[in-house]
Amino acid sequence: MKAILKEIRVKKVISIVLLILCCLFLIYEIDSMRYPLTYLYNVRYAEGTSYNLAKKVLPLSVLENKTDPTKRDYSKLDKISGNNDDLISYYLRRPHTDYVRLKGSQTIRQTFVAKDDKIKRLQLFFHNPGSTSTAGRLTVSVLDSDGNKICSSSLSAGLTLNDTLTAFDFTQDSTAVNANRVAGSKVSAKTSDGYSLKKGERYTIQIKGDGVRASSGSVFGIYLAKGTYSGAELTVDGKSFGKTQLLCGVNYLHLSKTLLYFFFGCMLIALLLILLPLNHISEVLRRRVKNEKWRERIDVNRAVSRLMFVITPFFCYWLVQKSDGKGLRTIFRLKNIFFDFDGLMTITILIMIMAIFYLIFNRTQIASLLTTFLTFAFCMANYFLILFRNDPLIATDFSSIGTAMDVAANYTISFSKRSLWLIVMTLVFLALVLSLKSVRGLRLRYRAVLLVACGLWGGWFYGVVLNTNFLNQHGVFVSGFNAKGGYHRHGSVVGFVYTVKNSRIEKPSGYSVNKVKSIASKYTSDTTDGSATVSKKTPNIIVIMDEAFADFSLVGNVQTSGDYLPFYHSLKKNTVKGVLYPSIFGGRTADTEFECLTGNSMQFYPLNAVPYNTNIRSKMPSLAYALEAQGYRGNIAFHPGVRTSYNRNRVYPLLGFEKYISQENLKDPEKIRAYISDEEDFRQIRRSYEAYKGKGSSAPFFMFNVTIQNHSDFKLTSGYVEKEVTVTDGSLADEQTEQYINLAKKTDEALKNLITYFRNTDEPTMIVLFGDHEPHVGATFYDTLKERMTGASDVEKQLCKYKVPFMIWTNYDNDYASKITTYAASASDGTAHGRSAASSGSTSAGKSTNGKSAGAGKTAASGGTTSAGKSTSAKSTGAEKSANASGAATATAAKSAANNAAGDTDGLQISANYIGPYILKLIDGKMTGYDKYLLSLQKKVPVTSAVAYMGDNGKFYSATAGSKYRKYLNQYHILQYNNTVDTKNRVNDFFYLKNKSNKK
Known part of the structure; x- marks a missing residue:
């Protein structure tokens, strides 16, 4: 004991405190350790066991088709008898032949004995060949011995899955669960709640029909x-x-006491190891060794420190793989570490990171601590980003740290069993390493060797890994649509390196300043004297980019109890409406903002890049500069969020704005949930306009506004929104979707007040409104819409997450509708691209310019009929065929229109990079050469984004796909590179307006 107390130092005290804090944290988060465990009554269903049982009678090729029943051969399955048969049937999602018929209001009751203390869901097999044609509703409840209801879940009978598992979840919406086919999914930190039962007591499952x-x-x-x-x-x-019993799985949330004991055991062992008097042990060993040379070398502390140093990269490798969801056997299988590219690359990177730390500090302890902490921070960043936005950490995220911290403050942090593994084991490992006494490392000459080795590796890494197709050649790919999938497939370290490689803006092929000048010579910037007065040619312009503003009727038939955008849909006179295809989904608002203001496209930026944070360091051509040059004043940027969000406080002046209003400038603003409301936002627009006009200026007014009311997430825990409209489509209804549409309804009400105000002003005014991206209401919603898009291409299905409304309204008569060019995009996405109102409307097919249609069809939503093939032009270009081909989609849109004004557009399809030139085109304003070029490009490529582009043939292509339009996009890339990257050689005459004094 004296030896132990004698060797207690500050480091050991800190290590012990870490273990105590870890213990308290684990006790506090004990419920986060629960994981799903399924029983078929009193028989535990373990997928591995069932798989082994099945292998005895079924070939492996059959088992690999677990999710495709049509490719299985069950001929040998019936040879098994007893409960094993049920286990295998459950595992293969293949029921037996006997079932109980259900109709009307029948009630089925099944008793069972609780095998755990928290129940989450029940999983049953239904025979429902009629699918959604089956009427009525089912309510599944769990009752105690006195008949009291403990929990229940309801589902439309028509939504039960035929001859496979249907889940009745007591903690989530069962409709959403089954629509996303996650009946057997693992529990997440977001869904770890369950209902309490008393283990060993008898309960009753009650299945009650209602008009089935x-x-x-x-x-x-x-x-x-x-x-x-x-x-x-x-x-x-x-x-x-x-x-006779039901084939029913009871899904519990199980708290593994074994795992709990293991964690506490690790902490106890770590405590004992920390308390070990290593110096005293060294002295005892020295006294027992007679060889003086060997005696001097005995140092247990140094030996343990070096052992921990050697273990560190492998421990970090385990952390990374564990955070990626890999099991222990998979992680440490030698072929996965040393004979698999992803594993070998991961361990090599970790070893070299540790070697660099060792080279800098020359201490094994410091190198181990820093490497472990860095790896842990990386893993937890991935965990929280996936939790918050369903995407992992990528290279360009480091430029948005400030914004991420602001956003994270509005999310609820929760932990899962996997994250607890990382936290507990990291703290234990750090405590062990920290408790050791630091010892000097390599001598100078050996450090020089290490320096050379690190230099060679660093050169190879930069020159080969980051600047060639090395990763692609080894099968590494991380999709911008699903970065999480790429990280899981290759490991988060390799996936992150891939995003680092892609974060660099590559110089386009064929780029030169002379090439830029050659292209620019065809488009001369207009000359202006810098003065203007308000008129229909130079109206006041207010551009509103509304946070997550979406009209779901543009992406599919989403039925609601009422129209949640009634005023928006009612706007017809002096209004142009269309579909805008943003480059982003659910976040990174500043990217759409950047495209709108500069005319540049995110297609030529790295995955998930935010140019506001990485690319704007000096004055950049913009819509604000163009309007200012031709006499517009005010030039106000307004965003009711944190002033420094996305670096706006530095970027806006560089884009030509004279004033920036943020939430810090608003006194006691009205809020909905944690965000300033759109009503308050639009009220500030009116105040800014009145303040400007109060100065007596006759110059037209310009303001750019980015709202914040509809910011994610939309869970009830983030703030309740009064429910005025509900989603009546059972497959799409969930908490977040309904919260969102009621937020959107409040935006619509605020828009009505804003339009009414400017409708009653004397000065000609234009209001441009569009969404920055669609809302992230959960994967279930969009996955269900994709499932309904039969016959659609992968690109079209992906685009259901990338469509928002676009509107231009004026308080004066205009002829803007005659300037629209429409294109016959594929109708297989279930939407109509023509205007469709609840009473009547039209869907255009083919290409139409200046109001002359190549072919049109009419949709009467009230009558539910569709006519096609009527041409308003003397010459037909096959519109009849196009209309017939899209008949099903048009009928779907017509049906939705009756309650939600589906597809409320004038056929305009646009991407954010064209907004500025398009506004100038409508008002016959002065244009830069770049604006003119973009309008010319728009005729050939009407839509271009980081997700896809559309040709004038109406067909969508993925952003990187080759086509006859690629040459136009490559030319666009060359011009944009000169504008945004090679700024020292920017051809300013092309990107700015000229004035009579030749000043740019």
Whole structure:
């Protein structure tokens, strides 16, 4: 004991404190350790066990088709008897042949004995060949021995899955769960709640019908098990079925005491190791060694420190792989570390990071601590980013740290079992390393060797890994659509390196300043004297980019109890509406803002880049500069968020804005949830306009506004929004979707007040409104819409997450509709690109310029009929064929229109980079050569974004796909590179207006 106390130092005290804090944290987060565990009554369902049982009678190729029942051969399955048969059927999602017919208001009750203390969901097999034609509703409840309801879940009978698992979830919306086919998914930190039961006591599952009726010629029922189970009793409307039972999985949230004991055991062992008097042990060993040379070398502390140093990269490798969801056997399988590219690359990078730290500090302890902490921070950053935005950490995120911290403050932090593994084991490892006494490392000459080795590796890494197709050649790819999938496939370290490689803005092929000048020579910038007065030719312009403003009728048939955008849909006179295709989904607002103001496209930027943070360091040509040069004043940028968000406080002046209003400038603003409301936002627009006009200026007014009311997330825990409209489409209804549409309704009400105000002003005024991106209401919503897009291409399906409304309204008569060019995009996405109102509308097909259509069809939503093939032009270009091909999609849009004014557009399809030139075109304003070029490009490539581009043939292509339009986009890339990267050689005459004094 004296030896222990004698060797207690500050480092050991800190290590012990770390362990104590870790212990307290683990106790506090004990419920986060729960994970799903399924029983077929009293028999535990373990997927691995079932798989091994199945292998005895089914070929491996059959098991690999677990999710495709049509490719399985069950001929040998019936040879198994007893409960194993039920386990395998459950595993393969293949029920038996016997089922109980369900109709009307029948009630089925099944008793079971609770095998754990928290229940999450029940999983049943239904026979429902009529699918959505089946009428009625099912309510599944769990009752205690006194008949009291503990929990329940309801689902439309028509949405039960035919001959496979249907989940009735007590903690989530069952409709959403089944629409996303996640009946057997693992529990996440967001869904770790359950309902308490008393383990070992008997409970009753009650399945109650309400008006259940199968479609004509079919039967609706619930499948039975083959095995018999003790303590289980089945009754239908009180009639006993004896020992026959339902084929039912009871899903519990299990708290693993073994894992809990393991964590506490690790902390206890670490505490004992920390308390070990290593110096005393060294002295004892020295006294027992007679060889003086060996005696001097005995230093247990140094030996342990070096051992921990050697272990560190492998421990960090485990951290990374564990955070990626890999199991222990998979992680440390030698072929995955040393004979697999991803594994070998990961361990090599970790070793070299540690070697660099060792080279700098020459201490094994410091190198181990820093490497471990850095790896842990990386893993936890991935965890939280996936939790918050469903995307991992990528290279360009480091330029948005300030904004990320602001946004994170509005999210609820929660932990999962996986994250607890990382936290507990990292703290234990750090405590062990920290408790050791630091010892000197390599001598100078050996450090020189290490320096050379690190230099060679660094040169190879930079020259080969980051500047060639080395990663691609080894099969590494991280998609911008699903970075999380790429990280899981290759490991988060390799995935992150891939994003680092892609974060560099590559010089386009064929780029030169002379090439830019050659292209620019065809488009001469206009000359202006810098003065103007308000008129229809130079109206006041207010551009509003509304946070997550979306009209779901543009992406599919989303039925609601009422129109949540009634005023927006009612706007017809002096209004142009269209679909805008942003480059982003659910976040990175500043990217759409950047495209709108500069005319540049995110297609030529790295994955998830934010130019506001990385690319704007000096004055940049913009819409604000163009309007100022031709006499517009005010030039106000307004965003009711944090002033420094996305670096706006530095960027806006560089884009030509004279004033920036942020939330810090607003006194006691009205808020909805944690964000300033759109009503308050639009009220500030009116105040700014009145303040400007109060100065007596006759110059037209310009203001650019980015709202914040509809910022994610939309969970009830982030603030309740009064529910005025509900989603009546059972497959799409969930908490976040309904929260969102009611937020959007408040935006619509605020828009009505804003339009009414400017409708009553004397000065000609234009209001441009569009969404920055669609809302992230959960993967279920968009996945369901994609499933409905039968016959659509992968690009078209992906674009259902990248469509927002675009509107231009004026308080004076205009002829803007005659300046629209429309294109016959594929109708397989279930939307109509023509204007469609609840009473009547039209859908255009083919290409139309200046109001002359090549072919049109009319949709009457009230009558539910569609006519096609009527041409308003003397010459037809095959519109009849196009209209017939899209008949199903148009009918779908017509049906939705009756309650939500579906597809409310004038056929305009646009991307954010064209907004500035398009506004100038409509008002016949002065244009830069770049504006003119973009309008010319728009005729050939009407839509271009980081996700896709559309040709004038109406077809969408992925952003990197080759086509006859690629040459136009490459030319665009060359011009944009000169404008945004090679700024020292920027051809300013092309990007800025000229004035009579030749000043730019």
